[in-house]
Amino acid sequence: MRYTPINQSFYKKNRDKLAKALEPRSLVILHSNDLMPTNADGTMKFRQNNDLFYLCGIDQEDTILLMCPDFPNEGMREILFVKETNEHIAIWEGNKLSKAAATEISGVKHIRWSSEYGTVLQQLMGYCNHILLHTNEHRGAHNAVETRNTRYNKKVKDAFPLHNYERLAPIMERLRSVKEQDEIDQIQRACDITEKGFRRVLDFVKPGVREYEIEAEFMHEFLRNGSRGFAYEPIIGSGKNSCVLHYLENNQLCNSGELILMDVGAEYGNYNADMTRTIPVNGRFTPRQKSVYEAVLRVKREAVSMLRPGVLIQEYQKEVGKIMESELIELRLLDKMDIKRQDPSNPLYRKYFMHGTSHHLGLDVHDVGSVFEPVEEGMVFTVEPGIYIREEGIGVRLENDYVIGKDKNLDLMKNIPIEVEEIEALMNY
Incomplete structure (x- = not known):
C-alpha cells in the first residue's frame, strides 16, 4: 500500500463498539466489494467496502469478516477470510496478504482462506439467531448494480430461510458518523495533500490553459504525495461551466476575465478531502466577481459558526x-418586496443557491450519517455555500472541511488560501 495504515488498535476498537451494539447470539456477515470489470479482460481499480475497511483495515478483494461475539468457542468469535495466494497470482499480481500480515493490519487473530467461508458459516448459523447483513442504505444511493454483499445476502437467506435477518447499516451509520482521532488524522492528511495541489494550480493557471490541464496538475501533486488520486470525479469549470454543479467534462479553454470553480479533493488511506475554490483565470477578480466571492465567503463564515453540536441539519x-x-x-x-411575496416552501434564493450547505465526510465523500439526528462533537462536515449567476457566467463556491468541536470547530483546511488578497498575491507573485 502507498499510504501509512492506521494502527490495528483502531480496528479492534471499532469491532468492540459494534459487538456492544449487537443482540445475544448475533452474527455479522460482511463481504468486500467486487473487483469491477470494464470491458474484455479489464478491471477497474479496486475500492474496498467502507464498512469492512472500518472494521478491519484490509484493503484487498475477496475478503470476508464474520463476527459472533458470544460464540462459545473463542476462536470463532471473530474470523477474517482473505484470498489465498499462489505462484500464478504472485507472478501476475504480486503477493496477496498472508495470514500473519492480515492479523498485523486488522488485529483479528483468527485468519482463514476465503475458500473456507462456507464451512465456517454453516457452524456459526447453527448457533446464531440474529443475522446482520450489509446493505447500502445511503439516502443518495441508487443501487443499480448488484454488489457482492447483495449476492451473498440472497445465498445465505436461501440456505437458512428461518433465521432472523436484520440490517447492519443503521448500526454502522451511528458508529462511523462520529470520528476517532485516527480518522481525523487521515482526513487531515488528505486535506494537506489537497492544499499542495491547490498551491501548485495557483502557480500554473493563466489564460489559454484548458480545464483538463488544471486537473492534471492536481493529479500530479496528489500522486506524488501518497494519494491514489481524486476522492471523487473533479469539477474544473471555467466561465459558464462554473454554474454547472456537477460539471465533469473539464475540456474547455480558460479565458481571461472568467472564473474557474474547482471542486476537488485528494483521498488518503481511503479517507477523503472535499475542497472547493474559485479563482480568476487572469489572477485578478473583477469588482463584480469580488463582490459575489466575498458574499459567499461571509455566508460560509456564518455557516461554520452555526454548525455546532445539537443542531439539526434541516434547521x-x-x-x-x-x-x-x-x-x-x-x-x-x-x-425585498419579491421575498415578502415568495412561497416559503420554495424560497427565491434557491435560484442562485440550489444545493445543501453541508454533508458528512469520511470514508465516503458523502459519508454515512443521519440528517435527522442532531450534529455531534467529533463528526466531520463540509461547509460549502455558493452563488451561481448563469446569466453573468459567474459561479462561486467555497468549501472547507470541519471537525465539530466542543468549544469550536476545527478547520482541516485552514492553511488552504481562500481570501481574495491571498489568492491574487499567489497568482501574481
Missing part, C-alpha cells in the same frame, strides 16, 4: 438560506 440549512437571502439582496439579485 441549519434554513438559517443559512436566510443569510444567503440577505447577501443576494445586496448583490441586487433579489428584491
